[in-house]
Amino acid sequence: MLGGVFHAAVLFLVAAGLQLVFGVQRILNLACGSFYALGAYTGVSAVGWALGAGLPAPLFVLVLLAAGVALAAIGPPIERLLRTIYDRDEAFQLLLTFALVLMLEDVIRFVWGTAPVQLGGVYLVYGQARIASTTVPVYNLVVIAAGALIALGMGWFLARSRFGRIVRATAENREMAEALGVDMSRVYVRVFTLGVGLGTVGGALVIPATAAMNEMGIELIVEAFAVVVIGGLGSMRGAAAGALIVGVLKGVAIATWPEVEMLAIYVIVIAVLVLRPAGLFARATA
Amino acid sequence: MLRVTGLDVFIDASHILRDVSLEVGERQVVCLVGRNGAGKTTTLRTIMGYRRPARGTIAFRDAALERMPTHAIAARGLAFSPEDSGIFADLTVAENIEIATWTRPTGRPGAERIARAYDVFPRLRGYAARGGTQLSGGERKMLSIARALALDPELLLLDEPFEGLSPAIIPTLAESLAAITRLGCGLLIAESNIHHVPPWTDRLYVIERGEIIFAGTLDQAHRDGSVLRVIGGKAS
Ligand SMILES: Nc1ncnc2c1ncn2[C@@H]1O[C@H](COP(=O)(O)OP(=O)(O)O)[C@@H](O)[C@H]1O
Ligand SMILES: [Mg+2]
Numbered sequence: 001m002l003g004g005v006f007h008a009a010v011l012f013l014v015a016a017g018l019q020l021v022f023g024v025q026r027i028l029n030l031a032c033g034s035f036y037a038l039g040a041y042t043g044v045s046a047v048g049w050a051l052g053a054g055l056p057a058p059l060f061v062l063v064l065l066a067a068g069v070a071l072a073a074i075g076p077p078i079e080r081l082l083r084t085i086y087d088r089d090e091a092f093q094l095l096l097t098f099a100l101v102l103m104l105e106d107v108i109r110f111v112w113g114t115a116p117v118q119l120g121g122v123y124l125v126y127g128q129a130r131i132a133s134t135t136v137p138v139y140n141l142v143v144i145a146a147g148a149l150i151a152l153g154m155g156w157f158l159a160r161s162r163f164g165r166i167v168r169a170t171a172e173n174r175e176m177a178e179a180l181g182v183d184m185s186r187v188y189v190r191v192f193t194l195g196v197g198l199g200t201v202g203g204a205l206v207i208p209a210t211a212a213m214n215e216m217g218i219e220l221i222v223e224a225f226a227v228v229v230i231g232g233l234g235s236m237r238g239a240a241a242g243a244l245i246v247g248v249l250k251g252v253a254i255a256t257w258p259e260v261e262m263l264a265i266y267v268i269v270i271a272v273l274v275l276r277p278a279g280l281f282a283r284a285t286a
Numbered sequence: 287m288l289r290v291t292g293l294d295v296f297i298d299a300s301h302i303l304r305d306v307s308l309e310v311g312e313r314q315v316v317c318l319v320g321r322n323g324a325g326k327t328t329t330l331r332t333i334m335g336y337r338r339p340a341r342g343t344i345a346f347r348d349a350a351l352e353r354m355p356t357h358a359i360a361a362r363g364l365a366f367s368p369e370d371s372g373i374f375a376d377l378t379v380a381e382n383i384e385i386a387t388w389t390r391p392t393g394r395p396g397a398e399r400i401a402r403a404y405d406v407f408p409r410l411r412g413y414a415a416r417g418g419t420q421l422s423g424g425e426r427k428m429l430s431i432a433r434a435l436a437l438d439p440e441l442l443l444l445d446e447p448f449e450g451l452s453p454a455i456i457p458t459l460a461e462s463l464a465a466i467t468r469l470g471c472g473l474l475i476a477e478s479n480i481h482h483v484p485p486w487t488d489r490l491y492v493i494e495r496g497e498i499i500f501a502g503t504l505d506q507a508h509r510d511g512s513v514l515r516v517i518g519g520k521a522s
Pocket of ligand 1 (some may be wrong): 326
């Protein structure tokens with residue numbers, strides 16, 4: 001159960017990035033899973049390097065966050081590349097973002113090799129907590145808290161900040177926003193970079209609890225799409241609710257009946273598609 | 287202030303605008319009148335940079351707009367209120383109006399620009415906290431124009447501001463438009479019903495099948511046989 005919530009927190013970050021980029025730029029970005037994988041690998045390297053340089057072990061989570069955030073710097077050049085397909089149809093967008101997935105996989109293979117990379121036991125420095133007869137690493141609770149904080153922060157940002165309001169206006173009616181002086185290329189770069197950052201931070205945070213593997217990006221993108229279908233395309237609250245549903249379901253399935261893990265997720269996906277095709281939190285307008 | 291010369295616009299393969307020229311002087315009110323499908327919206331959208339002309343020039347003060355992106359055109363002081371109002375339903379009335387003050391800083395403080403918008407459309411003041419979906423068609427038109435005014439523009443392009451309004455609000459809106467001109471703003475209004483053209487219009491163009499077939503005053507238009515054949519037959 002708590003393992004599920006931990007997974008949900010990370011899944012939320014990736015799905016939120018997917019939602020944000022789709023909502024504003026109308027691009028279904030398959031590569032958001034690759035940003036997550038890249039965040040994981042970079043996180044391992046950064047923490048390894050920082051500990052080697054004498055960093056006190058309890059500070060490693062800050063290194064992970066910093067690595068995830070810094071990695072968002074790949075956002076602007078990639079957005080530049082995607083600019084050519086904004087006005088093309090979805091098939092081109094999927095093709096190009098899939099090409100990006102393959103390219104980033106190669107980058108990972110080139111830099112880190114093909115064997116899984118692991119961080120070891122640093123994440124246990126915070127110890128274990130005993131909650132209702134199960135023990136969980138305190139680190140997992142830290143990640144859940146971080147996910148919740150980021151979700152609240154995103155909510156505040158979109159609802160209250162100037163740029164958030166401009167982002168929502170753009171998502172709803174791009175041409176009208178432009179006529180009101182909004183420079184779309186600037187909004188797109190920032191939104192895309194934010195989306196990349198959510199993915200890379202998600203990957204960096206998950207890594208202490210698992211091993212970085214090249215397939216992790218593809219695996220996660222499948223789940224992130226399930227989240228998006230369940231929650232509703234383009235909706236942030238949908239991303240949060242969908243991630244919780246998928247994450248907890250997966251956690252429960254793994255604990256009770258591991259064979260049906262993916263099946264259980266897809267039963268929900270299909271149920272949502274049949275009963276509420278636009279998702280649980282479909283926007284009235286989009 | 288705005289000078290459009292020899293505009294040719296194609297949509298897909300159809301020739302939609304042919305050699306369209308028109309002019310709006312400083313602080314002038316100009317109406318572009320024509321039946322549905324005549325090319326009014328296309329003219330305004332081309333001026334706003336949504337469509338690129340195949341030929342022709344669009345000059346605003348000293349700037350050539352015909353290759354400029356829309357946001358840069360807005361930054362020069364051209365504001366647009368589209369036919370469908372383009373209200374952001376996800377934002378409140380107040381936020382709809384404020385956006386323009388964030389994107390285009392001018393000599394006038396944001397608070398003053400917002401106050402001017404509400405002064406012209408006092409009804410909106412009571413709705414400030416409402417969402418964009420909780421407005422009637424007429425209120426949406428007003429909000430769309432108020433928002434354009436908050437950009438602190440030199441010239442406002444209005445696409446069919448009177449369309450779909452109940453006869454009771456039409457004079458109110460006309461009075462608001464007059465108030466906007468008193469603030470020193472020029473107006474270029476697209477209109478399909480010549481009876482909606484305000485009497486204080488400086489000049490009127492009639493467009494038919496993508497071509498300007500008349501340019502002159504409202505009085506001259508009422509006396510022109512070809513104008514009456516195209517749009518005069520429509521009862522108000
Ligand atoms: N997006 C479009 N695709 C195809 N044809 C269009 C499009 N927009 C306008 N047209 C055509 O261009 C002509 C002029 O339309 P428009 O400028 O909207 O006229 P008006 O605003 O005067 O009613 C019409 O014949 C219309 O069918
Ligand atoms: Mg029209």
